[in-house]
Amino acid sequence: MTSPSAGAAANRAGTPADGGLASQYRRFVFRRVLCLAGLVTAAVAALLVDIASGPAMLGLLDVIRGLLNPESLDAGTRVIIQDIRVPYALMAVVVGACLGLAGAEMQTVLNNPLASPFTLGVGAAATLGASLVIAFNISVLGLAAHVLLPLSAFVFAAAASLLILVLSRSLGASVHAVVLFGIALLFGINAVVGLIQFMADAESVQQIVFWTMGSLARASMDKVAIVALVLAVCLPFSLRNAWAMTLLRSGEEQARSLGIRVERMRLVVLMRVSLLTAAAMCFVGEIGFIGLVAPHIARLMLGEDHRFLLPGSALAGAVLLSLSSIASKLLVPGVVLPVGIVTALVGIPLFITLIIGRSRRAAL
Protein backbone atom coordinates (compact mmCIF):
# COMPACT_ATOMS: atom_id res chain seq x y z
CA MET A 1 0.00 0.00 0.00
CA THR A 2 2.64 2.42 -1.01
CA SER A 3 2.15 5.90 -2.33
CA PRO A 4 2.46 5.88 -6.09
CA SER A 5 4.49 9.06 -6.23
CA ALA A 6 8.00 7.71 -5.84
CA GLY A 7 7.75 4.80 -8.26
CA ALA A 8 5.82 6.70 -10.88
CA ALA A 9 8.09 9.72 -10.68
CA ALA A 10 11.12 7.51 -11.13
CA ASN A 11 9.53 5.71 -14.08
CA ARG A 12 8.54 8.95 -15.72
CA ALA A 13 11.77 10.85 -15.21
CA GLY A 14 11.78 13.92 -17.35
CA THR A 15 8.00 13.98 -17.83
CA PRO A 16 6.43 17.14 -16.44
CA ALA A 17 3.98 16.48 -13.60
CA ASP A 18 1.13 18.16 -15.47
CA GLY A 19 1.94 16.49 -18.79
CA GLY A 20 0.95 13.04 -20.02
CA LEU A 21 -2.33 11.25 -19.60
CA ALA A 22 -3.68 13.44 -16.80
CA SER A 23 -3.49 16.62 -18.86
CA GLN A 24 -4.91 14.84 -21.92
CA TYR A 25 -7.80 13.67 -19.76
CA ARG A 26 -8.32 17.18 -18.38
CA ARG A 27 -8.70 18.48 -21.94
CA PHE A 28 -11.13 15.66 -22.60
CA VAL A 29 -13.15 16.64 -19.51
CA PHE A 30 -13.12 20.28 -20.60
CA ARG A 31 -14.83 19.27 -23.86
CA ARG A 32 -17.54 17.58 -21.82
CA VAL A 33 -18.01 20.68 -19.70
CA LEU A 34 -18.48 22.59 -22.96
CA CYS A 35 -21.10 20.01 -24.02
CA LEU A 36 -22.94 20.54 -20.73
CA ALA A 37 -22.77 24.30 -21.26
CA GLY A 38 -24.20 23.74 -24.75
CA LEU A 39 -27.10 21.79 -23.26
CA VAL A 40 -27.77 24.59 -20.75
CA THR A 41 -27.81 27.09 -23.61
CA ALA A 42 -30.15 24.88 -25.63
CA ALA A 43 -32.48 24.54 -22.63
CA VAL A 44 -32.61 28.32 -22.12
CA ALA A 45 -33.18 28.96 -25.83
CA ALA A 46 -35.95 26.31 -25.99
CA LEU A 47 -37.54 27.83 -22.89
CA LEU A 48 -37.63 31.30 -24.46
CA VAL A 49 -39.02 30.01 -27.77
CA ASP A 50 -41.59 27.96 -25.83
CA ILE A 51 -42.72 31.12 -24.02
CA ALA A 52 -42.90 33.01 -27.30
CA SER A 53 -44.85 30.36 -29.19
CA GLY A 54 -48.58 29.70 -28.92
CA PRO A 55 -51.90 30.73 -30.42
CA ALA A 56 -50.95 34.35 -29.76
CA MET A 57 -47.43 34.51 -31.23
CA LEU A 58 -45.02 36.84 -29.45
CA GLY A 59 -41.64 38.08 -30.59
CA LEU A 60 -38.60 36.73 -28.75
CA LEU A 61 -37.58 40.28 -27.85
CA ASP A 62 -41.04 40.94 -26.39
CA VAL A 63 -40.68 37.81 -24.28
CA ILE A 64 -37.24 38.81 -22.98
CA ARG A 65 -38.42 42.36 -22.32
CA GLY A 66 -41.55 41.04 -20.62
CA LEU A 67 -39.50 38.78 -18.36
CA LEU A 68 -36.99 41.48 -17.44
CA ASN A 69 -39.41 44.39 -17.24
CA PRO A 70 -43.07 43.28 -17.15
CA GLU A 71 -44.34 46.87 -16.86
CA SER A 72 -43.08 47.62 -20.37
CA LEU A 73 -45.77 45.36 -21.91
CA ASP A 74 -49.49 45.90 -22.25
CA ALA A 75 -51.69 44.13 -19.70
CA GLY A 76 -52.91 41.46 -22.12
CA THR A 77 -49.42 40.35 -23.21
CA ARG A 78 -48.24 40.51 -19.59
CA VAL A 79 -50.99 38.14 -18.46
CA ILE A 80 -50.28 35.75 -21.34
CA ILE A 81 -46.57 35.66 -20.49
CA GLN A 82 -46.73 35.62 -16.70
CA ASP A 83 -49.83 33.54 -16.02
CA ILE A 84 -49.89 31.15 -18.96
CA ARG A 85 -46.70 30.88 -20.96
CA VAL A 86 -44.06 31.06 -18.22
CA PRO A 87 -45.58 28.37 -15.93
CA TYR A 88 -46.29 26.22 -19.00
CA ALA A 89 -42.74 26.53 -20.34
CA LEU A 90 -41.08 26.17 -16.93
CA MET A 91 -43.17 23.08 -16.22
CA ALA A 92 -41.85 21.55 -19.46
CA VAL A 93 -38.27 22.23 -18.30
CA VAL A 94 -38.61 20.84 -14.76
CA VAL A 95 -40.76 17.84 -15.73
CA GLY A 96 -38.37 17.01 -18.60
CA ALA A 97 -35.39 17.32 -16.24
CA CYS A 98 -37.03 15.05 -13.63
CA LEU A 99 -37.85 12.40 -16.22
CA GLY A 100 -34.41 12.63 -17.85
CA LEU A 101 -32.63 12.22 -14.51
CA ALA A 102 -34.97 9.41 -13.42
CA GLY A 103 -34.41 7.58 -16.72
CA ALA A 104 -30.62 7.80 -16.54
CA GLU A 105 -30.51 6.52 -12.97
CA MET A 106 -32.92 3.71 -13.74
CA GLN A 107 -30.99 2.57 -16.81
CA THR A 108 -27.79 2.50 -14.78
CA VAL A 109 -29.01 0.58 -11.73
CA LEU A 110 -30.99 -1.88 -13.83
CA ASN A 111 -28.11 -2.13 -16.32
CA ASN A 112 -30.74 -1.94 -19.03
CA PRO A 113 -30.72 0.79 -21.70
CA LEU A 114 -34.40 0.14 -22.44
CA ALA A 115 -35.51 0.86 -18.86
CA SER A 116 -37.43 4.02 -18.07
CA PRO A 117 -39.92 5.05 -15.37
CA PHE A 118 -42.64 3.56 -17.57
CA THR A 119 -40.94 0.17 -17.80
CA LEU A 120 -41.52 -0.36 -14.10
CA GLY A 121 -45.17 0.71 -14.26
CA VAL A 122 -44.59 3.73 -12.03
CA GLY A 123 -46.22 6.02 -14.61
CA ALA A 124 -49.13 3.60 -15.10
CA ALA A 125 -49.65 3.51 -11.32
CA ALA A 126 -49.91 7.32 -11.26
CA THR A 127 -52.56 7.09 -13.99
CA LEU A 128 -54.45 4.52 -11.91
CA GLY A 129 -54.44 6.86 -8.91
CA ALA A 130 -55.72 9.74 -11.02
CA SER A 131 -58.34 7.58 -12.75
CA LEU A 132 -59.81 6.41 -9.44
CA VAL A 133 -60.34 10.00 -8.29
CA ILE A 134 -61.83 11.07 -11.64
CA ALA A 135 -64.13 8.07 -12.14
CA PHE A 136 -65.46 7.59 -8.64
CA ASN A 137 -65.40 11.17 -7.40
CA ILE A 138 -63.57 10.01 -4.30
CA SER A 139 -63.39 12.51 -1.47
CA VAL A 140 -60.87 12.17 1.34
CA LEU A 141 -60.72 14.51 4.34
CA GLY A 142 -62.77 17.04 2.40
CA LEU A 143 -59.92 17.66 -0.08
CA ALA A 144 -60.92 19.26 -3.37
CA ALA A 145 -60.59 17.09 -6.49
CA HIS A 146 -57.80 19.25 -7.96
CA VAL A 147 -55.72 18.58 -4.83
CA LEU A 148 -56.73 14.99 -4.42
CA LEU A 149 -55.97 13.99 -8.02
CA PRO A 150 -52.21 14.74 -8.00
CA LEU A 151 -52.02 13.42 -4.44
CA SER A 152 -53.65 10.16 -5.46
CA ALA A 153 -51.38 9.89 -8.53
CA PHE A 154 -48.36 10.41 -6.29
CA VAL A 155 -49.52 7.89 -3.66
CA PHE A 156 -50.16 5.20 -6.27
CA ALA A 157 -46.82 5.82 -8.02
CA ALA A 158 -45.00 5.61 -4.70
CA ALA A 159 -46.98 2.48 -3.77
CA ALA A 160 -45.98 0.84 -7.09
CA SER A 161 -42.33 1.67 -6.42
CA LEU A 162 -42.61 0.32 -2.90
CA LEU A 163 -44.15 -2.88 -4.22
CA ILE A 164 -41.32 -3.20 -6.74
CA LEU A 165 -38.77 -2.53 -4.02
CA VAL A 166 -40.23 -5.11 -1.63
CA LEU A 167 -40.60 -7.79 -4.28
CA SER A 168 -37.25 -7.11 -5.89
CA ARG A 169 -35.61 -7.36 -2.50
CA SER A 170 -37.25 -10.70 -1.85
CA LEU A 171 -36.20 -11.84 -5.33
CA GLY A 172 -32.62 -10.75 -4.70
CA ALA A 173 -33.00 -7.48 -6.64
CA SER A 174 -31.60 -9.04 -9.79
CA VAL A 175 -31.80 -6.82 -12.86
CA HIS A 176 -34.08 -9.15 -14.81
CA ALA A 177 -36.40 -9.77 -11.89
CA VAL A 178 -37.00 -6.04 -11.40
CA VAL A 179 -37.61 -5.33 -15.09
CA LEU A 180 -39.88 -8.32 -15.62
CA PHE A 181 -41.85 -7.48 -12.54
CA GLY A 182 -42.16 -3.89 -13.75
CA ILE A 183 -43.56 -5.05 -17.10
CA ALA A 184 -46.06 -7.35 -15.34
CA LEU A 185 -47.11 -4.46 -13.13
CA LEU A 186 -47.51 -2.19 -16.15
CA PHE A 187 -49.85 -4.60 -17.92
CA GLY A 188 -51.79 -5.32 -14.73
CA ILE A 189 -52.35 -1.65 -13.97
CA ASN A 190 -53.32 -0.87 -17.57
CA ALA A 191 -55.97 -3.59 -17.33
CA VAL A 192 -57.36 -2.05 -14.13
CA VAL A 193 -57.38 1.44 -15.70
CA GLY A 194 -59.26 -0.08 -18.67
CA LEU A 195 -61.80 -1.57 -16.25
CA ILE A 196 -62.26 1.81 -14.55
CA GLN A 197 -62.86 3.45 -17.94
CA PHE A 198 -65.39 0.74 -18.77
CA MET A 199 -67.29 1.44 -15.54
CA ALA A 200 -67.00 5.24 -15.59
CA ASP A 201 -69.42 7.67 -17.21
CA ALA A 202 -68.60 9.40 -20.50
CA GLU A 203 -67.36 12.62 -18.92
CA SER A 204 -64.99 10.78 -16.59
CA VAL A 205 -63.64 8.67 -19.45
CA GLN A 206 -62.90 11.85 -21.37
CA GLN A 207 -61.02 13.28 -18.38
CA ILE A 208 -59.04 10.07 -17.85
CA VAL A 209 -58.10 9.93 -21.51
CA PHE A 210 -56.99 13.57 -21.37
CA TRP A 211 -54.90 12.79 -18.28
CA THR A 212 -53.20 9.83 -19.94
CA MET A 213 -52.30 12.04 -22.91
CA GLY A 214 -50.16 14.26 -20.69
CA SER A 215 -50.64 17.99 -20.90
CA LEU A 216 -48.75 20.99 -19.61
CA ALA A 217 -51.95 23.05 -19.64
CA ARG A 218 -52.50 22.33 -15.95
CA ALA A 219 -49.26 24.10 -15.00
CA SER A 220 -49.08 26.92 -12.47
CA MET A 221 -46.15 28.52 -10.69
CA ASP A 222 -47.03 26.72 -7.41
CA LYS A 223 -46.92 23.37 -9.17
CA VAL A 224 -43.68 24.28 -10.97
CA ALA A 225 -42.15 25.16 -7.59
CA ILE A 226 -43.12 21.79 -6.11
CA VAL A 227 -41.62 19.80 -9.02
CA ALA A 228 -38.51 22.01 -9.01
CA LEU A 229 -38.10 21.43 -5.27
CA VAL A 230 -38.22 17.65 -5.72
CA LEU A 231 -35.61 17.94 -8.49
CA ALA A 232 -33.40 20.21 -6.36
CA VAL A 233 -33.54 17.73 -3.47
CA CYS A 234 -32.90 14.62 -5.61
CA LEU A 235 -30.12 15.90 -7.90
CA PRO A 236 -27.42 16.35 -5.21
CA PHE A 237 -28.08 12.83 -3.89
CA SER A 238 -27.83 11.51 -7.44
CA LEU A 239 -24.52 13.29 -7.99
CA ARG A 240 -23.19 11.98 -4.69
CA ASN A 241 -23.56 8.48 -6.15
CA ALA A 242 -21.96 9.42 -9.47
CA TRP A 243 -18.68 7.50 -9.00
CA ALA A 244 -20.44 4.44 -7.64
CA MET A 245 -22.87 4.43 -10.57
CA THR A 246 -20.01 4.81 -13.05
CA LEU A 247 -18.29 1.79 -11.51
CA LEU A 248 -21.54 -0.16 -11.48
CA ARG A 249 -21.93 0.43 -15.22
CA SER A 250 -18.42 -0.78 -15.97
CA GLY A 251 -19.00 -4.04 -14.09
CA GLU A 252 -21.15 -5.16 -11.18
CA GLU A 253 -18.69 -7.61 -9.63
CA GLN A 254 -15.84 -5.11 -9.81
CA ALA A 255 -18.11 -2.52 -8.20
CA ARG A 256 -18.98 -4.92 -5.39
CA SER A 257 -15.31 -5.69 -4.77
CA LEU A 258 -14.73 -1.94 -4.47
CA GLY A 259 -17.09 -1.84 -1.50
CA ILE A 260 -20.20 -0.59 -3.29
CA ARG A 261 -23.33 -2.04 -1.73
CA VAL A 262 -25.05 -2.66 -5.04
CA GLU A 263 -28.41 -3.97 -3.78
CA ARG A 264 -28.75 -1.11 -1.35
CA MET A 265 -27.83 1.46 -3.99
CA ARG A 266 -30.29 -0.11 -6.45
CA LEU A 267 -33.10 0.18 -3.91
CA VAL A 268 -32.26 3.77 -2.93
CA VAL A 269 -32.05 4.84 -6.57
CA LEU A 270 -35.36 3.18 -7.46
CA MET A 271 -36.99 5.03 -4.57
CA ARG A 272 -35.52 8.32 -5.84
CA VAL A 273 -36.69 7.53 -9.38
CA SER A 274 -40.24 6.92 -8.18
CA LEU A 275 -40.25 10.23 -6.33
CA LEU A 276 -39.00 12.09 -9.42
CA THR A 277 -41.49 10.34 -11.70
CA ALA A 278 -44.45 10.84 -9.41
CA ALA A 279 -43.59 14.51 -8.87
CA ALA A 280 -43.25 15.05 -12.62
CA MET A 281 -46.45 13.24 -13.54
CA CYS A 282 -48.84 14.16 -10.76
CA PHE A 283 -49.48 17.60 -12.28
CA VAL A 284 -49.15 16.96 -16.01
CA GLY A 285 -50.28 13.37 -16.53
CA GLU A 286 -48.42 10.68 -18.45
CA ILE A 287 -45.54 11.90 -20.59
CA GLY A 288 -43.68 9.01 -22.08
CA PHE A 289 -40.31 8.44 -23.75
CA ILE A 290 -38.50 11.48 -22.30
CA GLY A 291 -37.14 9.24 -19.53
CA LEU A 292 -36.04 6.72 -22.12
CA VAL A 293 -34.58 8.92 -24.84
CA ALA A 294 -32.92 11.72 -22.84
CA PRO A 295 -30.32 9.42 -21.19
CA HIS A 296 -29.37 8.04 -24.61
CA ILE A 297 -28.81 11.51 -26.03
CA ALA A 298 -26.76 12.47 -22.97
CA ARG A 299 -24.77 9.24 -23.21
CA LEU A 300 -23.96 9.91 -26.86
CA MET A 301 -22.73 13.41 -26.03
CA LEU A 302 -21.09 12.86 -22.66
CA GLY A 303 -20.30 9.15 -22.25
CA GLU A 304 -20.89 7.10 -19.12
CA ASP A 305 -19.06 9.17 -16.53
CA HIS A 306 -22.06 9.86 -14.30
CA ARG A 307 -20.66 13.16 -13.05
CA PHE A 308 -21.62 14.42 -16.52
CA LEU A 309 -24.23 11.89 -17.61
CA LEU A 310 -26.68 12.60 -14.77
CA PRO A 311 -26.90 16.40 -15.15
CA GLY A 312 -26.60 15.95 -18.93
CA SER A 313 -29.58 13.61 -19.00
CA ALA A 314 -31.65 16.02 -16.87
CA LEU A 315 -30.75 18.85 -19.29
CA ALA A 316 -31.47 16.70 -22.36
CA GLY A 317 -34.87 15.83 -20.85
CA ALA A 318 -35.58 19.52 -20.28
CA VAL A 319 -34.62 20.40 -23.86
CA LEU A 320 -36.64 17.52 -25.33
CA LEU A 321 -39.82 18.35 -23.45
CA SER A 322 -39.43 22.07 -24.22
CA LEU A 323 -39.05 21.26 -27.92
CA SER A 324 -42.06 18.91 -27.72
CA SER A 325 -44.02 21.67 -26.04
CA ILE A 326 -43.11 24.08 -28.85
CA ALA A 327 -44.09 21.46 -31.45
CA SER A 328 -47.39 20.79 -29.65
CA LYS A 329 -48.29 24.46 -30.17
CA LEU A 330 -47.06 24.78 -33.75
CA LEU A 331 -48.07 21.48 -35.38
CA VAL A 332 -51.74 22.43 -35.74
CA PRO A 333 -52.10 26.22 -36.01
CA GLY A 334 -54.38 27.63 -33.33
CA VAL A 335 -54.54 24.34 -31.38
CA VAL A 336 -52.36 23.23 -28.44
CA LEU A 337 -52.00 19.46 -28.63
CA PRO A 338 -51.42 17.46 -25.42
CA VAL A 339 -47.63 17.30 -25.19
CA GLY A 340 -47.72 13.60 -24.34
CA ILE A 341 -48.95 12.90 -27.87
CA VAL A 342 -45.96 14.72 -29.35
CA THR A 343 -43.42 12.95 -27.13
CA ALA A 344 -44.99 9.62 -28.05
CA LEU A 345 -44.96 10.44 -31.78
CA VAL A 346 -41.30 11.39 -31.61
CA GLY A 347 -40.37 8.82 -28.98
CA ILE A 348 -41.75 5.65 -30.58
CA PRO A 349 -39.54 5.84 -33.71
CA LEU A 350 -36.54 6.62 -31.50
CA PHE A 351 -37.43 3.71 -29.22
CA ILE A 352 -37.63 1.33 -32.19
CA THR A 353 -34.33 2.69 -33.52
CA LEU A 354 -32.73 1.96 -30.14
CA ILE A 355 -34.06 -1.60 -30.09
CA ILE A 356 -32.90 -2.25 -33.67
CA GLY A 357 -29.48 -0.72 -32.95
CA ARG A 358 -29.15 -2.89 -29.84
CA SER A 359 -30.16 -6.04 -31.71
CA ARG A 360 -27.62 -5.28 -34.45
CA ARG A 361 -24.86 -4.69 -31.92
CA ALA A 362 -25.78 -7.93 -30.12
CA ALA A 363 -25.63 -9.79 -33.45
CA LEU A 364 -22.12 -8.55 -34.23
Next chain:
Amino acid sequence: MTLKLQSVTAGYRNRSVFTGLTLPEIPAGSLVAVVGPNAVGKSTLLKSIAGLLPIAGTMTFAGENLAAITAHQRIRRVGYLPQPLPQAIPLVAYETVFSACRSARSDWSREETELAIEEIFDTLGIRQLALRRLSEMSGGQRQMVGLAQVLVRQTPLMLLDEPTSALDLHWQLNVLNAVRDATSRTGSIALVASHDLNLALRYCDQVLVLSPGGQAVLGSPAQVLTPELLAETYGIEARIEQCSRGHPIVLADRPLSASVN
Protein backbone atom coordinates in the same frame (compact mmCIF):
# COMPACT_ATOMS: atom_id res chain seq x y z
CA MET B 1 2.30 -10.53 5.38
CA THR B 2 0.99 -14.03 4.75
CA LEU B 3 -2.30 -15.56 3.67
CA LYS B 4 -3.76 -18.45 5.58
CA LEU B 5 -6.99 -20.39 5.08
CA GLN B 6 -8.34 -22.73 7.75
CA SER B 7 -11.40 -24.93 7.40
CA VAL B 8 -13.01 -22.58 4.91
CA THR B 9 -16.41 -23.49 3.49
CA ALA B 10 -17.96 -21.36 0.77
CA GLY B 11 -20.65 -21.57 -1.88
CA TYR B 12 -23.88 -20.13 -3.17
CA ARG B 13 -27.16 -20.07 -1.25
CA ASN B 14 -27.74 -23.70 -0.25
CA ARG B 15 -24.89 -25.20 -2.27
CA SER B 16 -21.35 -25.50 -0.90
CA VAL B 17 -18.69 -25.44 -3.60
CA PHE B 18 -15.88 -26.48 -1.26
CA THR B 19 -15.95 -27.57 2.35
CA GLY B 20 -13.34 -27.31 5.08
CA LEU B 21 -10.55 -26.05 2.81
CA THR B 22 -7.28 -25.62 4.69
CA LEU B 23 -4.11 -24.36 3.01
CA PRO B 24 -0.55 -24.02 4.24
CA GLU B 25 0.56 -20.44 4.87
CA ILE B 26 1.24 -18.52 1.61
CA PRO B 27 4.26 -16.23 2.15
CA ALA B 28 4.61 -12.59 1.08
CA GLY B 29 5.69 -12.00 -2.49
CA SER B 30 4.08 -15.21 -3.78
CA LEU B 31 2.46 -15.57 -7.16
CA VAL B 32 0.10 -18.51 -6.85
CA ALA B 33 -1.74 -20.13 -9.74
CA VAL B 34 -5.14 -21.56 -8.84
CA VAL B 35 -5.90 -24.36 -11.27
CA GLY B 36 -8.41 -27.15 -11.63
CA PRO B 37 -11.23 -28.35 -13.86
CA ASN B 38 -14.32 -26.29 -14.62
CA ALA B 39 -16.74 -25.69 -11.75
CA VAL B 40 -14.27 -26.94 -9.15
CA GLY B 41 -14.39 -23.70 -7.17
CA LYS B 42 -11.53 -21.51 -8.42
CA SER B 43 -13.72 -18.43 -8.86
CA THR B 44 -15.63 -19.24 -5.68
CA LEU B 45 -12.37 -19.33 -3.74
CA LEU B 46 -11.27 -15.93 -5.08
CA LYS B 47 -14.71 -14.38 -4.52
CA SER B 48 -14.87 -15.65 -0.98
CA ILE B 49 -11.41 -14.23 -0.16
CA ALA B 50 -12.56 -10.95 -1.79
CA GLY B 51 -15.49 -10.86 0.61
CA LEU B 52 -18.15 -11.28 -2.08
CA LEU B 53 -19.46 -14.56 -0.67
CA PRO B 54 -20.26 -15.53 2.89
CA ILE B 55 -17.85 -18.10 4.33
CA ALA B 56 -17.46 -20.36 7.31
CA GLY B 57 -13.94 -20.84 8.69
CA THR B 58 -11.00 -18.49 9.00
CA MET B 59 -9.12 -16.50 6.39
CA THR B 60 -6.16 -14.60 7.79
CA PHE B 61 -4.15 -12.07 5.85
CA ALA B 62 -1.27 -10.15 7.43
CA GLY B 63 -2.50 -11.32 10.83
CA GLU B 64 -6.03 -10.00 10.32
CA ASN B 65 -9.15 -12.08 10.01
CA LEU B 66 -10.48 -11.08 6.58
CA ALA B 67 -14.05 -11.87 7.60
CA ALA B 68 -13.85 -9.43 10.51
CA ILE B 69 -12.45 -6.33 8.78
CA THR B 70 -14.67 -3.55 7.47
CA ALA B 71 -15.46 -3.09 3.77
CA HIS B 72 -13.31 0.06 3.81
CA GLN B 73 -10.31 -1.85 5.19
CA ARG B 74 -10.89 -4.70 2.74
CA ILE B 75 -10.75 -2.57 -0.41
CA ARG B 76 -7.37 -1.21 0.70
CA ARG B 77 -6.01 -4.71 1.21
CA VAL B 78 -7.68 -6.81 -1.48
CA GLY B 79 -7.87 -6.17 -5.22
CA TYR B 80 -10.16 -8.48 -7.15
CA LEU B 81 -10.46 -8.93 -10.91
CA PRO B 82 -13.71 -10.72 -11.76
CA GLN B 83 -13.94 -13.10 -14.69
CA PRO B 84 -16.47 -11.00 -16.69
CA LEU B 85 -14.77 -8.28 -18.73
CA PRO B 86 -15.65 -4.62 -18.14
CA GLN B 87 -18.81 -3.80 -20.06
CA ALA B 88 -18.56 -2.33 -23.57
CA ILE B 89 -19.94 1.09 -22.64
CA PRO B 90 -18.97 4.63 -23.69
CA LEU B 91 -16.64 5.13 -20.73
CA VAL B 92 -13.01 5.91 -21.52
CA ALA B 93 -10.28 3.72 -20.05
CA TYR B 94 -8.76 6.56 -18.04
CA GLU B 95 -11.97 7.30 -16.15
CA THR B 96 -12.66 3.58 -15.65
CA VAL B 97 -9.39 3.35 -13.75
CA PHE B 98 -9.85 6.78 -12.18
CA SER B 99 -13.26 5.81 -10.77
CA ALA B 100 -11.73 2.71 -9.14
CA CYS B 101 -9.07 4.92 -7.50
CA ARG B 102 -11.67 7.38 -6.29
CA SER B 103 -13.60 4.58 -4.58
CA ALA B 104 -10.71 2.57 -3.21
CA ARG B 105 -7.87 5.04 -2.67
CA SER B 106 -9.50 8.10 -1.20
CA ASP B 107 -6.29 8.55 0.84
CA TRP B 108 -4.41 9.50 -2.34
CA SER B 109 -4.24 13.10 -3.47
CA ARG B 110 -5.29 13.90 -7.01
CA GLU B 111 -1.63 14.09 -8.05
CA GLU B 112 -0.87 10.72 -6.49
CA THR B 113 -3.88 9.20 -8.25
CA GLU B 114 -2.83 10.65 -11.60
CA LEU B 115 0.72 9.37 -11.16
CA ALA B 116 -0.52 5.90 -10.21
CA ILE B 117 -2.75 5.78 -13.28
CA GLU B 118 0.06 6.98 -15.53
CA GLU B 119 2.31 4.30 -14.07
CA ILE B 120 -0.13 1.44 -14.52
CA PHE B 121 -0.98 2.39 -18.10
CA ASP B 122 2.74 2.42 -18.87
CA THR B 123 3.43 -0.84 -17.01
CA LEU B 124 0.68 -2.68 -18.86
CA GLY B 125 1.57 -1.00 -22.15
CA ILE B 126 -1.92 0.38 -22.77
CA ARG B 127 -1.17 4.08 -22.77
CA GLN B 128 -2.67 4.44 -26.25
CA LEU B 129 -6.03 3.17 -24.91
CA ALA B 130 -6.34 5.80 -22.17
CA LEU B 131 -8.87 8.02 -23.93
CA ARG B 132 -10.61 5.33 -25.93
CA ARG B 133 -14.10 4.22 -25.00
CA LEU B 134 -14.61 0.68 -23.69
CA SER B 135 -17.35 0.31 -26.32
CA GLU B 136 -14.72 0.79 -29.03
CA MET B 137 -12.28 -1.80 -27.64
CA SER B 138 -11.80 -5.50 -28.25
CA GLY B 139 -12.44 -7.98 -25.44
CA GLY B 140 -8.72 -8.29 -24.78
CA GLN B 141 -8.28 -4.52 -24.51
CA ARG B 142 -11.16 -4.31 -22.05
CA GLN B 143 -9.57 -7.07 -20.02
CA MET B 144 -6.38 -5.01 -19.84
CA VAL B 145 -8.39 -2.02 -18.60
CA GLY B 146 -10.03 -4.24 -15.98
CA LEU B 147 -6.57 -5.34 -14.85
CA ALA B 148 -5.44 -1.73 -14.66
CA GLN B 149 -8.46 -1.03 -12.40
CA VAL B 150 -7.13 -3.66 -9.97
CA LEU B 151 -3.37 -3.21 -10.21
CA VAL B 152 -3.50 0.59 -9.95
CA ARG B 153 -4.73 0.32 -6.36
CA GLN B 154 -1.51 -1.39 -5.24
CA THR B 155 -3.21 -3.73 -2.81
CA PRO B 156 -1.07 -6.22 -0.90
CA LEU B 157 -3.38 -9.07 -1.94
CA MET B 158 -4.48 -9.48 -5.57
CA LEU B 159 -7.08 -11.99 -6.69
CA LEU B 160 -7.18 -12.32 -10.47
CA ASP B 161 -9.82 -14.57 -11.99
CA GLU B 162 -8.58 -15.72 -15.41
CA PRO B 163 -6.83 -12.42 -16.17
CA THR B 164 -5.49 -13.64 -19.51
CA SER B 165 -8.58 -15.40 -20.88
CA ALA B 166 -9.15 -12.83 -23.67
CA LEU B 167 -5.51 -12.01 -24.37
CA ASP B 168 -3.13 -13.02 -27.15
CA LEU B 169 0.28 -14.48 -26.30
CA HIS B 170 2.04 -11.09 -26.24
CA TRP B 171 -0.38 -9.63 -23.73
CA GLN B 172 -0.53 -12.80 -21.65
CA LEU B 173 3.22 -12.55 -21.07
CA ASN B 174 2.96 -8.81 -20.51
CA VAL B 175 0.29 -9.21 -17.83
CA LEU B 176 2.04 -12.01 -15.98
CA ASN B 177 5.31 -10.11 -16.08
CA ALA B 178 3.55 -7.11 -14.55
CA VAL B 179 1.96 -9.22 -11.80
CA ARG B 180 5.22 -11.04 -11.19
CA ASP B 181 7.02 -7.70 -10.93
CA ALA B 182 4.43 -6.32 -8.50
CA THR B 183 4.65 -9.30 -6.16
CA SER B 184 8.43 -9.41 -6.09
CA ARG B 185 8.81 -5.60 -5.81
CA THR B 186 6.22 -4.93 -3.10
CA GLY B 187 5.93 -8.30 -1.37
CA SER B 188 2.26 -8.56 -2.26
CA ILE B 189 0.53 -11.89 -2.83
CA ALA B 190 -1.30 -12.67 -6.08
CA LEU B 191 -3.70 -15.57 -6.59
CA VAL B 192 -4.32 -16.12 -10.29
CA ALA B 193 -7.06 -18.51 -11.42
CA SER B 194 -6.15 -19.97 -14.80
CA HIS B 195 -6.61 -22.90 -17.13
CA ASP B 196 -3.16 -22.39 -18.63
CA LEU B 197 -0.87 -24.79 -16.80
CA ASN B 198 2.19 -23.74 -18.81
CA LEU B 199 1.85 -20.13 -17.74
CA ALA B 200 1.53 -21.42 -14.16
CA LEU B 201 4.70 -23.46 -14.58
CA ARG B 202 6.58 -20.54 -16.04
CA TYR B 203 5.57 -17.67 -13.78
CA CYS B 204 4.19 -18.95 -10.50
CA ASP B 205 6.00 -19.71 -7.26
CA GLN B 206 3.26 -22.04 -6.17
CA VAL B 207 0.33 -23.86 -7.70
CA LEU B 208 -2.92 -24.59 -5.90
CA VAL B 209 -4.71 -27.49 -7.56
CA LEU B 210 -8.39 -27.87 -6.70
CA SER B 211 -9.86 -31.27 -7.48
CA PRO B 212 -13.49 -32.25 -8.07
CA GLY B 213 -13.44 -34.41 -4.93
CA GLY B 214 -12.80 -31.34 -2.82
CA GLN B 215 -9.09 -31.98 -2.27
CA ALA B 216 -6.63 -29.11 -2.60
CA VAL B 217 -2.89 -29.42 -3.12
CA LEU B 218 -0.55 -26.45 -2.76
CA GLY B 219 3.13 -26.57 -3.63
CA SER B 220 5.77 -25.56 -6.14
CA PRO B 221 4.80 -26.16 -9.79
CA ALA B 222 7.40 -28.87 -10.21
CA GLN B 223 6.18 -30.72 -7.13
CA VAL B 224 2.48 -30.40 -7.79
CA LEU B 225 2.01 -30.64 -11.54
CA THR B 226 2.74 -34.32 -12.03
CA PRO B 227 1.20 -36.68 -14.61
CA GLU B 228 -0.48 -38.58 -11.76
CA LEU B 229 -2.13 -35.47 -10.31
CA LEU B 230 -3.21 -34.25 -13.76
CA ALA B 231 -4.74 -37.67 -14.46
CA GLU B 232 -6.57 -37.63 -11.15
CA THR B 233 -7.70 -33.99 -11.37
CA TYR B 234 -8.42 -33.44 -15.05
CA GLY B 235 -8.91 -37.02 -16.22
CA ILE B 236 -6.21 -36.70 -18.85
CA GLU B 237 -3.05 -38.44 -19.82
CA ALA B 238 -0.32 -35.81 -19.77
CA ARG B 239 3.43 -35.48 -19.74
CA ILE B 240 5.73 -32.94 -18.15
CA GLU B 241 8.64 -32.35 -20.53
CA GLN B 242 11.55 -29.98 -20.65
CA CYS B 243 11.61 -27.40 -23.43
CA SER B 244 14.84 -26.48 -25.24
CA ARG B 245 15.44 -23.72 -22.68
CA GLY B 246 15.01 -26.07 -19.77
CA HIS B 247 11.52 -24.92 -18.69
CA PRO B 248 9.03 -27.65 -17.80
CA ILE B 249 5.97 -27.75 -20.06
CA VAL B 250 2.75 -29.71 -19.79
CA LEU B 251 1.72 -31.74 -22.81
CA ALA B 252 -1.82 -33.08 -22.67
CA ASP B 253 -2.09 -36.25 -24.78
CA ARG B 254 -5.67 -37.49 -24.44
CA PRO B 255 -8.63 -37.62 -22.14
CA LEU B 256 -8.67 -40.79 -20.07
CA SER B 257 -12.41 -41.31 -19.92
CA ALA B 258 -13.35 -40.51 -23.54
CA SER B 259 -12.82 -42.81 -26.47
CA VAL B 260 -9.94 -41.99 -28.82
CA ASN B 261 -10.53 -42.03 -32.56
